[in-house]
Amino acid sequence: MKSHTKYLTFNVPARMDFVHITRQVQEEVSASGIKEGLCLVNAMHITASVFINDNESGLHDDYKSWLEELAPHEPISRYRHNRTGEDNGDAHHKRQIMGREVVIAITNGVLDLGPWEAIFYGEFDGRRSKRVLVKIIGE
Amino acid sequence: MKSHTKYLTFNVPARMDFVHITRQVQEEVSASGIKEGLCLVNAMHITASVFINDNESGLHDDYKSWLEELAPHEPISRYRHNRTGEDNGDAHHKRQIMGREVVIAITNGVLDLGPWEAIFYGEFDGRRSKRVLVKIIGE
Amino acid sequence: MKSHTKYLTFNVPARMDFVHITRQVQEEVSASGIKEGLCLVNAMHITASVFINDNESGLHDDYKSWLEELAPHEPISRYRHNRTGEDNGDAHHKRQIMGREVVIAITNGVLDLGPWEAIFYGEFDGRRSKRVLVKIIGE
Numbered sequence: 001m002k003s004h005t006k007y008l009t010f011n012v013p014a015r016m017d018f019v020h021i022t023r024q025v026q027e028e029v030s031a032s033g034i035k036e037g038l039c040l041v042n043a044m045h046i047t048a049s050v051f052i053n054d055n056e057s058g059l060h061d062d063y064k065s066w067l068e069e070l071a072p073h074e075p076i077s078r079y080r081h082n083r084t085g086e087d088n089g090d091a092h093h094k095r096q097i098m099g100r101e102v103v104i105a106i107t108n109g110v111l112d113l114g115p116w117e118a119i120f121y122g123e124f125d126g127r128r129s130k131r132v133l134v135k136i137i138g139e
Numbered sequence: 140m141k142s143h144t145k146y147l148t149f150n151v152p153a154r155m156d157f158v159h160i161t162r163q164v165q166e167e168v169s170a171s172g173i174k175e176g177l178c179l180v181n182a183m184h185i186t187a188s189v190f191i192n193d194n195e196s197g198l199h200d201d202y203k204s205w206l207e208e209l210a211p212h213e214p215i216s217r218y219r220h221n222r223t224g225e226d227n228g229d230a231h232h233k234r235q236i237m238g239r240e241v242v243i244a245i246t247n248g249v250l251d252l253g254p255w256e257a258i259f260y261g262e263f264d265g266r267r268s269k270r271v272l273v274k275i276i277g278e
Numbered sequence: 279m280k281s282h283t284k285y286l287t288f289n290v291p292a293r294m295d296f297v298h299i300t301r302q303v304q305e306e307v308s309a310s311g312i313k314e315g316l317c318l319v320n321a322m323h324i325t326a327s328v329f330i331n332d333n334e335s336g337l338h339d340d341y342k343s344w345l346e347e348l349a350p351h352e353p354i355s356r357y358r359h360n361r362t363g364e365d366n367g368d369a370h371h372k373r374q375i376m377g378r379e380v381v382i383a384i385t386n387g388v389l390d391l392g393p394w395e396a397i398f399y400g401e402f403d404g405r406r407s408k409r410v411l412v413k414i415i416g417e
Contacts, residue, residue: 001140001279001417003314005385036142038179038276040316040381044392046331052239053185058219059231066210066232071344080336092337093344096376098235100330103179103242103381105274107144112272114183133390135383137316137416138276139140140279175281177318177415191378192324197358198370205349205371237374242318242381244413246283251411253322277415278279 004032004136007044012126015073016094018060019121021050021132025104026111028134035109037138041119042101044131047091049098049122052113067094067124091124098122106138143171143275146183151265154212155233157199158260160189160271164243165250167273174248176277180258181240184269186230188237188261191252206233206263230263237261245277282310282414285322290404293351294372296338297399299328299410303382304389306412313387315416319397320379322409325369327376327400330391345372345402369402376400384416 006028010019025041041050053059071093076082079089102119105112113119121132145167149158164180180189192198210232215221218228241258244251252258260271284306288297303319319328331337349371354360357367380397383390391397399410 001315003416005314005383005390036144036276037140038177038274038316040383042381042383044395046392046394051235053231053235054220056220056223058222059228062218062220062228062232063235070209070348080339081332081334083336084334089337089340092331093340096329096331096341099238099377101381103181103240105144105179105181105272107274112144112274114185114270114272116185117183131392133383133392135316135385135390137314138142175283175415176279177316177413190374192370192374193359195359195362197361198367201357201359201367201371202374209348238377242320242379244283244318244320244411246413251283251413253324253409253411255324256322277281 001137001139002034006134008132009129010121011129012123015126016064016124020055020118021121022119025119025134029106029111029136032136034106034136034138037106037136039104039106040135042133044133047088047095047125048130049095050102051098051122052102052117052119054116055118088125094124140276140278141173145273147271148268149260150268151262154265155203155263159194159257160260161258164258164273168245168250171275173245173275173277176245176275178243178245179274181272183272186227186234186264187269188234189241190237190261191241191256191258193255194257227264233263279415279417280312284412286410287407288399289407290401293404294342294402298333298396299399300397303397303412307384307389310414312384312414312416315384315414317382317384318413320411322411325366325373325403326408327373328380329376329400330380330395330397332394333396366403372402
């Protein structure tokens with residue numbers, strides 16, 4: 001069994017935004033030399049997500065509006081978490097809707113994705129550096 | 140390390156419905172000959188889910204009503220995504236609630252599921268063929 | 279390839295609560311002797327979750343209020359599932375928001391978690407014993 005570990009860093013200039021990372025993840029699969037296996041991609045921060053969906057800007061705008069409805073940023077006082085001096089209580093909720101991680105099959109040395117599947121880093125409390133972990137195991 | 144890859148195809152006649160697939164996934168585990176490992180089951184389409192919950196029709200009706208409240212199909216104009224000519228903006232949202240994938244342990248050659256755990260394909264924009272990937276690694 | 283399997287049991291005295299289990303999961307990683315691999319941690323019951331977020335009590339209170347808004351326990355008659363004699367229809371919904379499982383990388387023999395990542399067992403229908411599965415594969 002082989003394994004490969006990579007930490008990607010993102011510094012998103014907005015509070016909330018999505019970054020398309022499929023190419024970067026595939027580069028790690030190629031670098032690993034693994035032909036058959038599993039690839040875990042997860043946010044290492046608890047106000048961010050990694051998820052798979054469509055690379056379509058209208059949908060991304062829809063997600064932002066919807067997440068803001070489900071877990072509004074304001075009023076800051078809405079969240080007991082923010083009594084700690086934070087203002088990111090909403091981000092911890094948005095991340096639960098969108099998820100922490102994806103696990104993707106590797107077949108014949110490539111990410112075994114459906115035709116419209118694209119991997120995104122989801123940021124809900126940006127304007128600072130955060131890491132994403134890519135861990136690949138297989139043979 | 141061994142691996143096994145299978146693509147299942149589903150064509151659900153309704154826009155939204157759930158298909159019980161535990162038996163089909165266990166058949167792939169058996170076919171793989173793997174005794175100890177991990178089994179990834181994921182939708183390869185971004186308007187569908189694979190999830191684990193109860194095989195109880197009342198609960199499935201509850202999920203449908205609840206998902207329709209959280210991300211209504213209509214009005215179609217609610218979603219910027221639908222300006223591309225699609226009418227499935229809601230399906231991309233419902234799938235985020237229910238999730239893309241499950242990872243299941245394999246112990247002694249069988250899916251290591253709790254007594255009430257059942258695996259479902261969740262369709263949110265049906266009436267066409269879609270694929271589910273089963274990837275198993277282990278020994 | 280090596281593997282390690284452990285069933286943890288929790289009996290949470292409240293209907294809904296969260297239990298910090300990072301230490302217990304790390305103990306299983308250490309017991310496995312696996313240095314590089316993947317660790318699956320999942321609820322074996324369908325009214326419970328395993329999730330990763332902040333170990334902060336204000337946030338946990340926020341989650342409880344938010345989940346109660348998204349899927350209220352009462353009225354019991356709100357859920358068709360409860361016509362089976364159950365009163366836990368809400369718990370099956372809350373668990374979908376929070377997720378069934380997490381998959382965590384193992385690097386150099388430890389859980390490769392970000393600085394604020396903590397693993398929780400999420401109970402939504404407590405006051406009885408339930409199991410969590412820890413499955414580790416790697417080398």
